Amino acid sequence: MKMSFQWFGESDPVPLRHIRQIPGMHGIVSAIYDVPVGEVWPIDKIEALKTKIESLGLAFEVIESVPVHEDIKLGKANRDRLIANYQQTIRNLGRCGLKVVCYNFMPVFDWTRTSLDKVMPDGATTLAFSTKEVEKIDLSKGMSLPGWDSSYKPEELRSLLAEYSCIDEEKLRDHLTYFLNAVVPVAEQSGIKMAIHPDDPPRTIFGLPRIVKNCNDLARLVSIIDSPANGLTLCSGSLGAVPENNVEALVRLFGSMNRIHFAHLRNIKVNAAGDFEETAHKSDCGSLDMAAIVKALHDVSFDGYVRPDHGRMIWGETGKPGYGLYDRALGAAYLNGLWEAVEKFSTVKS
Ligand SMILES: [Mn+2]
Numbered sequence: 328m329k330m331s332f333q334w335f336g337e338s339d340p341v342p343l344r345h346i347r348q349i350p351g352m353h354g355i356v357s358a359i360y361d362v363p364v365g366e367v368w369p370i371d372k373i374e375a376l377k378t379k380i381e382s383l384g385l386a387f388e389v390i391e392s393v394p395v396h397e398d399i400k401l402g403k404a405n406r407d408r409l410i411a412n413y414q415q416t417i418r419n420l421g422r423c424g425l426k427v428v429c430y431n432f433m434p435v436f437d438w439t440r441t442s443l444d445k446v447m448p449d450g451a452t453t454l455a456f457s458t459k460e461v462e463k464i465d466l467s468k469g470m471s472l473p474g475w476d477s478s479y480k481p482e483e484l485r486s487l488l489a490e491y492s493c494i495d496e497e498k499l500r501d502h503l504t505y506f507l508n509a510v511v512p513v514a515e516q517s518g519i520k521m522a523i524h525p526d527d528p529p530r531t532i533f534g535l536p537r538i539v540k541n542c543n544d545l546a547r548l549v550s551i552i553d554s555p556a557n558g559l560t561l562c563s564g565s566l567g568a569v570p571e572n573n574v575e576a577l578v579r580l581f582g583s584m585n586r587i588h589f590a591h592l593r594n595i596k597v598n599a600a601g602d603f604e605e606t607a608h609k610s611d612c613g614s615l616d617m618a619a620i621v622k623a624l625h626d627v628s629f630d631g632y633v634r635p636d637h638g639r640m641i642w643g644e645t646g647k648p649g650y651g652l653y654d655r656a657l658g659a660a661y662l663n664g665l666w667e668a669v670e671k672f673s674t675v676k677s
Contacts, residue, residue, distance in 0.1 A: 328624060328666050329353040330659055331389055331634040333650060336360050336376070340646040343383045349656045351663040354386030356429075356634055358393070365396040365409045368416045373423045389589060389632045390420060391429035391560075392437075392524070395506065400434055401490055402502040410506060414513040421517025427588045427632060428514070429560045431524040432503050434491050434535045435484075438527040438565075443473045443648035444640070445604055451639040454649050455604040456528055456568070466533055488533070496536045503538065504551050514556040520588040522558045523548060527565035529572065530601070541572055542580070549586050562591035564636050567615045568603050575619045582627030590624065592617065592662055593636035605637050605649070608658035621665040625673060635659045 332346045333356045346352060357376060359368045380387040393416055396409045420428060431437050441460035444452040466488060468481070479487065494502075507521075514521050529540035538544055549557060559581055566572045581587050594613030597603040606613035624633075638654025640646075 328621075328629060329386075329388075329632045330663055331356045331632050332655065332659065333357070333391060333634060334380075335647065335650070339650075341650070341652045343380065343385065345652055347383050347385055349659050352385065352659065354388055354632070355380045356389045356391045356632070357387070358390055364394045365398070365412060367412045368393070368419055370419045370422060373419055373425075377423055388424070388426040389429065390425055390427070391589075393417070393420075393428050393430055394437075395430055395432060397435070397487060399506055400432060400499065400502055401494060402498065402505070406502075406505070410509045413506075413510055417510060417513050417519055418517050421514075421519050425519060427520050427522050429522050429524055429589055431526075432499070432506075432539060433526050433537065434494070434499070435487055436533075436535075437524075439532055440473055447604070447606075447639065451607075451641045451654070452648075453605045453639040454637060455602070457602045458600055459602075461532060464533075488535075491535055494536055496538050499536045500538050500547070503548075507551050507557060511552045511554055511557045515554060520556050520558050522560040522588045524560040524591075525562050525565045527562065528568040528601070528603070529566055530569060541566075541569065542577060545577065545581060549581065549584065555585050555588075558586040558588045560589040560591060561587045562593075562636060563615055563617070563620055564591065564593040564595045564605060567595055568597055569601065570597060570614075574615060575623045578620055578623035578629075579627060582624060582629055587624075587627075587629060588631040590629070590631065590633045591636035592620065592633055593638075593658065605639065607639060607654065608635060608661045617662070618665055621662060622669050622673070625666065625669045633662060635662060 330351050331354045359372050362368050377387045399406045440454045441457045442455040445455040525539045526537040531537050563574045567574045594606045594608050594615045595603045596606050596613045610617045635655045635658030637649035640651050641654050644651040644653050
């Protein structure tokens with residue numbers, strides 16, 4: 328298990344020199360943020376980022392994310408040009424020594440919360456999702472979703488949603504299949520493992536189709552192409568937001584198939600209505616048994632990358648909600664501790 332940390336580049340309020348001080352930190356998960364979606368990531372930009380990260384003694388082997396253009400998800404006529412660009416980005420990343428590319432296939436919004444600063448009893452603030460709150464949101468009046476205020480102009484959003492009105496789950500899955508058939512062989516040749524992130528939350532919202540929500544969806548995904556390069560990002564907090572998803576069992580099933588290349592480990596507290604809030608990582612702070620999930624990763628001989636996913640804002644830290652230094656550092660230390668204990672005392676020999 329290689330512990331990693333998301334870093335959003337020079338504009339990230341958390342400096343790399345602080346991340347390197349977290350015990351057991353292997354590497355950085357990042358992306359090229361100034362290339363428009365659908366265009367090729369140039370080698371010189373990837374090289375420059377890698378040099379910067381490596382100069383601090385950290386590895387740079389995981390990308391999160393190379394975004395998939397909406398026209399690919401919609402199956403529009405210009406998708407072949409966009410997919411060719413995606414293939415070239417994958418080749419360039421492989422040439423620079425990257426190993427894993429996280430991506431997602433969620434229409435329009437790649438994650439949804441109804442609050443970015445819900446106050447918890449201990450005074451920390453956190454990201455939360457409320458079904459009632461989300462039902463009140465009328466997207467036809469434009470964007471009023473926390474975290475997404477400037478992504479689309481109201482008329483852009485309206486026309487994008489209209490385009491999706493004729494895309495159901497089967498169509499979206501056809502478009503994902505088309506994309507993977509083109510990209511996975513290139514990833515194989517480039518030494519890259521593709522790792523799809525599940526839908527967050529893993530249910531239909533705003534009437535948009537969602538196809539990476541549960542065990543059945545994941546099984547269909549990996550069967551599209553039988554290759555380790557067609558793999559998963561196991562996000563415990565996303566999948567765990569639906570109680571039917573047993574995250575530990577999903578780790579055992581897809582981990583033993585060698586399809587989990589990257590794991591986002593965070594805890595959430597879920598209620599019966601499907602509302603949830605992101606909690607501290609420790610098992611008894613939320614609804615997920617983090618120790619069991621880490622043990623399952625160990626039992627399937629997981630040797631991929633892990634990162635503490637989101638964190639609360641604590642100790643007066645300000646910055647990007649979910650991506651402060653302090654609580655994610657606590658998460659990394661806790662997860663490394665679980666792994667060390669399992670490694671040392673596990674009776675399972677691999
Ligand atoms: Mn995640």
